[in-house]
Amino acid sequence: MSQDLENNNQEPLEENTNQEVITKITGMYKDWFLDYASYVILERAVPAIEDGFKPVHRRIMQSMKDLDDGRYNKVANIVGHTMQYHPHGDASIGDAMVQIGQKELLIDTQGNWGNILTGDRAAASRYIEARLSKFALEVIYSPKVTQWQSSYDGRRKEPINLPVKFPLLLMQGAEGIAVGLSTKILPHNFIELIQASIKHLNGKRFTIYPDFPTAGIMDITNYNDGLRGGKVRIRAKISQQDKNTLVVTEIPYSTTTTTLIDSIIKANDKGKIKVKHIEDNTAENVEILIHLPNNISPDKTIDALYAFTNCEISISPLCCVIIDHKPHFIGVSEILRLSTDHTVKLLKSELEIKLDELQEQWHFASLERIFIEERIYRNIEEEETWDGVITAIDEGLKPHITHLKRAVTVEDITRLTEIRIKRISKFDLDKAQQKIEALEDEIAQIKHHLEHLIEFAISYFEKLLKDYGEGRERKTEIRLFEDIEATKVVIRNTKLYVNKKEGFIGTSLKKDEYVADCSDIDDIICFMQDGTMMVTKVDAKTFVGKNIIHAAVFKKKDKRTIYNMIYKDGTNGNTYIKRFAVTSITRDKEYSIGSGKAGTKVFYFSANPNGEAEKVTVYLRQVGSVKKLKFEVDFADQLIKGRGAKGNIVSKHAIKKVELKEEGVSTLKPRKIWFDNVVKRLNVDERGDLLGEFKGDDRILLITQDGIAKTIIPELTTRFDENYVLMEKWNPQQPISVVYWEGERERYYVKRFLIEHADKDELVITDHPKSQLELVTTDSIPVLEIIYRKQRNKEQKPNDEVNLEEFISVKGIKAQGNQLTTEKITQLNLLEPIEPEVSITEEEEVLDEEPLPKDNEADSSSESQASLFD
Structure with a gap:
């Protein structure tokens, strides 16, 4: 170790007897790490803003251009060719190419390229083939505006960036993990990206959202x-096939049918859901059938x-791109603006190059016409040297070149000497002039495009x-998601x-005593008997307090469960009656539902x-x-x-x-329900349209566009995926x-009916495939306006108004039902209904209860209230 420290110039700081030795790492360790981090960020993991490619993808696309002859190439051949540019193994190149091919934009594929829906891998590269798509050939390549650099071994030239004239990075998305940072750019919709680019060029505001190849449903509220x-948030598209079968037809991005089914099986094993069995029928499209046991909602x-x-x-997206050889974190809107502006710049460069080429063609065509028309080629017949030939042609051209856009060069004269005698002999002056005029038209058009560059880019x-x-078109549906409370939908599989x-x-x-599932x-x-209360999480065994008088599963924000209680306040206190709800608490905290005095005792309690x-x-x-030893108390007299x-x-x-004398009825108001x-x-949160006030046995009437009528109990967990033409409280x-x-008869029919079976779906039109619902109403006396079609050679029949109550019973x-008319109809409209006559036989009095107060609202005046029963 000491030898290593010497070699790397590590200088230990002063050693403190009470502290560890701290050493500085300098030399090659410091340089090597920085070089490695920079290499991974710039050359492997993060895409460039100019073309949206990582280096491996860019090199694959350049190799495919090198090999392109309009026919399919073996992917193994393309991978091998790419290794001339890419200093890594063939496996990484093959995987990257499969990723591009599965996005179905730049590469036309042939063979088994895998399946993004099922997660099946592509076949080996020697079995599959690829070629550039027409879109790639039009949008990605333009060698004349491409900047080139030497490949890693110096043997070839590769593009620094491909001249991509399209927001390709946002279309395909990108994902990569580098040293100290990562990137995750989600794919967006092709059409919406182009429309956004056009809006940007027009100076208008735009917004773009992801669109995934696996479709699904997406909530972009927090896309940022x-x-x-x-x-x-992305959801699978799930619908109900029948009462015991669900079908998944679209899956979330980044999942497969295999991982999705595995997660369902795992949730079933944990008891969160209850599933009978699952069938995966996925082929070209997703189809996962989830069979449910009986009596499962x-x-x-x-x-x-x-x-x-x-x-x-x-x-969680994270847009990181390389701009000026540095990583930058920017939003997708900024990426689109930069990409669109870069496209305009590339289009301008291509136009300028094209203009130069056309002007050169015009220049030489004009010289050629003068050279042949004025027979200047005869001036060189007696010249014996090359310099003499050049001088003779130059002198011969001078009287005729005043209209040229630039001076004549030696290179121009050299090209004139290369014209063959056969071409001179067949020279057609009219055709030459037409060619020059055509070039002038093209030059004028190019100049017009350059002067109106934004309009050209929009076109x-x-x-x-x-x-x-x-x-x-967009595959992923954008929709706001409702928040799902896990406790309301979990299967209760434990006692x-x-x-x-x-x-x-x-x-x-x-x-011991069973409570509930x-x-x-x-x-x-x-x-508890002493007037205390606690909420705790389900566990194998938990102590909450002795003498429990009531236990149940707790529902948060539940304002409809009302607790009735009579209790003694302390050892020698008075006895009180109260009604209350418990809507929110702190878990595992003991609360007093009396006054909290020692000796409090509950005489009566009900939930x-x-x-x-x-x-x-x-x-x-x-x-x-005490004379009156027995009396009755009605909890209905107490406010909640x-x-x-x-x-x-x-x-x-x-x-x-205290003993129960008589069961009570609900004292709560009917619950108002809205549809968002x-x-x-x-919902009961006043979002959307008010459907009405519902008591316990009230139902909602639903009629679909397909003519299916049914009624349902208004449960807040009900899903409404179909389009309903009628949704209201059912009378x-x-x-x-x-x-x-x-x-079948190709006529309009009218019928009036009552729902006969509340729990049954009924078809209210005929089952002919061409039958379709036109109008539906629950008005007591509906009035229908009929607008007739004008018949040829006949007077226009005036509109009719039909009282449907009189028309059919x-x-x-x-x-x-009854046929409405035999005439041809242009339009049917429902008019204002006729109000039925109402006879008032007796006066009705409606008593409203007080609204439920908020939790923790104390009865501050209860101490001063007189006894109700003495």
Whole structure:
């Protein structure tokens, strides 16, 4: 070791007896690490902003151009040729080429190139073939504007950057890990990138979002332009095939059907979801069938798949690119702007080169015409030296070159001497002049493009869109995701038990009292006889407090479960009655649901899932002058308050016991439910359209565009993937009116019906393939406007208004209905309905309960309240 320190000039600092020796690392160790880090960042892992390629990809594309003859080449041959440019092994080149080929943009592939959906690898490079696509040939290569450098061994020239005239980096995406940094640029949509480039050239604002070859559904709320700290959530597309089968048709980016199925099996083994078996029928398109056991909710299972499996993943982008030989972290919008500006620069360079070439062609064509037309070639017949020949031609040209754009050089005269006698003899002056005029037109056009460079660049992008945009529409659907609470969708596969006397609760107490089914991520709420409460996580065995009077699975933010309680406040205190909800707590913290005094005792306790308010009988002890030893208390008379409220006094005298007299009914208002069309979910948070106020047995009426009618219980976990033309609170007594096109008879029909089976999907139009729903309404007396088509040689028939209640009576849901008319119809419209006559027979009085107060709202006046029952 001492020898190594000498060789590397390491100088130890002064040694302190109480500290470790600190040494400086200098010399080649310091230089080598910096060189290595720079090499990995610049030459291996991070793409360049100019062309969007890493070095290995750039060298592959240059090799394919070297070998390009329009036919397919063996990939093994291309890999071998690339090794002339790339100083690494053939395996890395082959893998990189497969990545390019699977993106189906730059390379036309032939053979088994693997499958990004299943994760199957490509065949060996000796079995598969490739050639450059037409898009690559048009967009990537332009040797005259390419800057070149020597290859690693100095034997060949390779491009520093390829002149890519397209935001290729954003189209293909990139991923790499270097020394001290990494990059992850997500792929974007071909059409949207071109449209964004055009907007940028027009000085307009634009926004671009990822688009993945595996499709799926994506939430880009936190994309943050691809910068550090951003995130996209991607979900598989899952639909319900029947009541016991789910089908996955699209998967998240960076997953495969194999990894997806493995994650589902793992979640099933852990008891998070319950699956019967899985079939993978994926070929060209994804098709994974997930078969469910009976009595398992498909909607909840879909949410559980998103919560516990790779059916939903998060990807954190990190846009790092090489700019001026340094890594830079920039957003995707800035990458697109830089790429578009670079494309304009390349187009300008190509135009300028083309202009120079055309001007040179015009110059020589003009010289050639003068040389032949003026017979200057005869001036050299008597010249015996080369210098004499040059001088004779130069002297002969001078009287005729005043209109040329530049001076005549020796090289120009030399080219004139190389014209063959046969060409001179067949020279056509008119054709020569036409060629010169054609060149002048091209020169004028090029100059016009240079003067209007932005318009030219826009036309270039529009041409790319027209030529190559077909079939490249967005695959990934952009949608806002609703937050899925794992505790609401997890399968409860464990049984919970409680030892009330000793105060233990858990899943291992199988000899004690059964409480409920639960999962390992649930929380448990427990109430004790001494007026305390605790919420704890499910475990094998947990001590919460002796003399447990109630235990259950805890639901966060649950305002509908109401606890009714009568308790004594301390050893000699009064007895109070209260109703409260528990919506939020700190886990494993003991709370007092009384006043927290020692000697507090609960006489009566009940948990009511829908706010039921029962009647109880209170028995007093016969002490002193107490006359009334028994009376009734109705919890419906009490307001629902916060957990910390003290409550109202039941009695100042000692209570012997409290017994249930009569079960109660819910005292809560009907629950208002909204439908959020953005995330396509029901909610109680006032997002979207209000569907109505729902009691326990109320349902939602749904009718699809395909004519399927059904009713459902309004559960917040229900998924709405179909397009519904009607969604409202269902009134079983309200007729539904439908106008539809009958495919077999090719006529419009009208029918009115009631839903006969609440739990059954019913087809309300005929099953002919051409039958389609036109209008649907639940108005009591709907009015339909008919606009007739004008018949040839006939007067226009005036519009009709039809009262559908009078037109047809309410019939069975399977009835075909009545034909609307035999005339040709242009349009059908629903007009304002007729209001039915209402007779008021008795006055109705509606009593509204007080709204549920927020948690921890204390009853500050309870101490001063008089006793309700003495």
